[in-house]
Every structure is written in structure tokens, then in C-alpha cells.
Amino acid sequence: MTGRRRKPEQKYVMISVVAERYDIHPQTLRLYEREGLIKPTRSAGNTRLYDEEAIRRLEIILALTRDLGVNLAGVEVILNMKERMDQMQGEVDRLLDYVKREAMERRVSMERQHALVKVQSGPLTKIR
Numbered sequence: 001m002t003g004r005r006r007k008p009e010q011k012y013v014m015i016s017v018v019a020e021r022y023d024i025h026p027q028t029l030r031l032y033e034r035e036g037l038i039k040p041t042r043s044a045g046n047t048r049l050y051d052e053e054a055i056r057r058l059e060i061i062l063a064l065t066r067d068l069g070v071n072l073a074g075v076e077v078i079l080n081m082k083e084r085m086d087q088m089q090g091e092v093d094r095l096l097d098y099v100k101r102e103a104m105e106r107r108v109s110m111e112r113q114h115a116l117v118k119v120q121s122g123p124l125t126k127i128r
Contacts, residue, residue, distance in 0.1 A: 012041065012049035022062060029058075035072055037061055037079065 019026045032038045033048070038057050040048040050058070057079070064070040064078060 010051050012051055013055070015040070015048045015050070018050050018055065018058065022058065024062070032058070032061060032072075035076065037072070037075060 013021075015026050015029055018024075019029060029038070029040075029048075033040060038050075038054050038061070040050045040054050043049055060079065060082075061075055064075050065072070070078065
């Protein structure tokens with residue numbers, strides 16, 4: 001299984017550091033990767049490297065398994081639902097931005113139509 005390749009501008013942490021920081025065995029991290037729960041990037045030498053996104057995901061996994069007793073199948077379902085909800089939130093945000101822009105454009109258009117002095121768009125001409 002090939003992971004994502006690393007981007008030079010991001011910060012990465014090796015598997016041993018992640019395992020120690022979160023008090024988890026490196027084999028457990030490898031299991032999470034095999035199960036598709038986390039996707040560490042790989043170095044040129046194929047070393048697993050964890051970026052901020054992978055670590056955030058790991059923190060969610062650990063909260064679900066350690067604190068709430070959720071099994072890995074449940075974790076997968078929850079993570080997939082969270083990912084889908086994040087996508088949907090992005091779509092809603094884009095829709096709201098569009099609606100706000102349209103409302104602003106209509107408001108400006110209405111103000112021009114009802115102005116005491118009508119403003120015409122187009123090239124400016126000098127008045128003599």
C-alpha cells in the first residue's frame with residue numbers, strides 16, 4: 001500500500017515520536033494505517049511521517065477508542081460521517097457566499113435604480 005508523498009513545506013513527525021507522545025504502540029499505528037483510519041505520508045526512504053492532519057485524525061481515533069469505547073469499525077463509520085459532514089459544510093459555506101454576493105449585487109442595483117440622480121455605468125465623459 002502506498003501512502004501520500006510528503007510536501008516539503010509541512011512539518012512531519014516520525015512514527016516513534018507519535019507513538020511515544022500518545023502512549024501508543026507503533027504496531028497499533030500501523031494497524032490504523034492498514035485499516036485506512038490514518039494515512040501517514042512517506043519519505044523518500046518509505047518511512048512513515050505524520051503531518052498535522054494525520055495527528056488530528058489520530059487524536060479523534062484515540063478519543064473514540066479510549067474515552068468512549070468505540071471499536072475500530074465504529075471509528076471508521078464515525079470518521080467517514082465526519083468527513084462527509086465537513087464536505088457538506090464546505091458546500092453550504094460556498095452557497096452562502098454566493099447568496100450573499102447576489103444579495104449585495106441586487107441591493108446595489110436597487111439603490112442605483114432608486115437614486116435621486118441616476119448613475120449610468122460605462123465610460124466616463126467630461127461635462128463642459
